[in-house]
Structure formats: C-alpha cells, structure tokens
Amino acid sequence: MMFFNFEVHTPYRLFFFGKAQAVILQLIDGEICVYANHSPFTSLSVSGQLQIKDEEGKWRSAFIAKGILEVKEHKNVLMVDAAEWPEEIDKERALISMQDAEKALKDKNFKFEIDKSKEKLRRANYRLKVAGHY
Numbered sequence: 001m002m003f004f005n006f007e008v009h010t011p012y013r014l015f016f017f018g019k020a021q022a023v024i025l026q027l028i029d030g031e032i033c034v035y036a037n038h039s040p041f042t043s044l045s046v047s048g049q050l051q052i053k054d055e056e057g058k059w060r061s062a063f064i065a066k067g068i069l070e071v072k073e074h075k076n077v078l079m080v081d082a083a084e085w086p087e088e089i090d091k092e093r094a095l096i097s098m099q100d101a102e103k104a105l106k107d108k109n110f111k112f113e114i115d116k117s118k119e120k121l122r123r124a125n126y127r128l129k130v131a132g133h134y
Contacts, residue, residue, distance in 0.1 A: 002036035003055060005075040008064070008083055015062075015083040022053040023076065027069065034071055042070045045078065047123045049130055063089060063130040065123060089131040098124035 001021050008016040023034045026048040050064045067080030101121035108114050 001057070004034075004036040004038075006052065006078075007075070008050070008062075008078045008080065010080055010083050015080075016052065019055050020052050020076075021055070021057065022051075023078075024051040025049070025064065025069065025078070032069075034069075034076060037073075038071050038076075040072055042068065045069050045080065047119065048126050050078070050083070061086065061130050063123075063127045066119075084127070084130070086131050089127050091128065091131050094124045094127040094131070098128070 003019040003021055006016065006018065006020040006023055007014065021035070025032065026046045028044045028046055032043075045064065045067050047065045048063075050062045052060045052062070054060060063082075063084045063086075064078070065081035065083070067078060070077045070079075098121060101117045101124060104117040105114065105121065108117055
C-alpha cells in the first residue's frame with residue numbers, strides 16, 4: 001500500500017502529523033477521498049468528520065471545523081479553525097451548543113444570522129457524531 005505525508009494544523013497546535021493511506025473529508029462541493037499520488041489541488045473544507053486511514057490500515061475519526069485542504073505531490077496539508085479527537089470533545093458543551101443553535105434558528109430573521117446558526121448546529125452535530133453520541 002502506498003502512503004503520503006499528511007498534516008492537520010489549527011491556529012493552536014499541530015493536530016496530526018504522519019503517514020496516511022487515505023483521508024476522507026467534506027469539501028464545499030462534496031466529499032472526497034484522497035489517496036497517494038492524487039492530482040494536486042486546493043479547496044475549501046467544511047465543518048464535519050475527518051477520517052484518516054493510518055499506516056496500519058486503521059481508520060481514525062476526528063471533528064474538524066472549516067478550513068483549507070492543499071493536496072500536493074507527496075504531502076497533503078489541512079489547515080482548519082479547530083480539530084478534536086473523539087476523547088477531546090466536550091459532549092455537554094456540544095449538546096448545549098446544538099440546543100442554542102436550534103433555538104436561534106427559530107428566532108432569527110436575517111440570512112446572516114440563520115447561516116451562522118446553521119453552521120453552529122452543523123459543528124455541534126458533527127462533534128457529537130464523532131464522539132459517538134449522535
């Protein structure tokens with residue numbers, strides 16, 4: 001099996017650094033699975049679940065917030081606003097955030113408020129999904 005170098009950066013830390021067989025995540029125009037020797041491209045990613053197939057063939061899941069994916073010849077870099085492994089997710093906070101977003105969607109009138117609330121709800125839902133409590 002072929003591998004590629006994969007890095008995930010947040011503003012606060014290097015979240016992941018290592019070799020991967022495959023990476024799955026949501027881009028603005030749909031889901032993508034990146035393997036070694038993928039054609040180079042750069043795209044915006046959306047908040048959701050990141051799946052990484054490691055050198056041993058095991059899948060690891062994490063929550064990621066929106067960001068940018070850059071696929072190069074031998075190295076792929078994902079820069080996101082936030083990233084959390086399942087054990088790092090504060091489930092109570094995610095539940096409260098989800099409830100706040102649902103309430104805000106009912107109360108808001110302006111498009112930018114609705115969009116902001118939808119993104120907040122999306123992040124909370126994916127945090128809970130990754131944590132295993134969806």
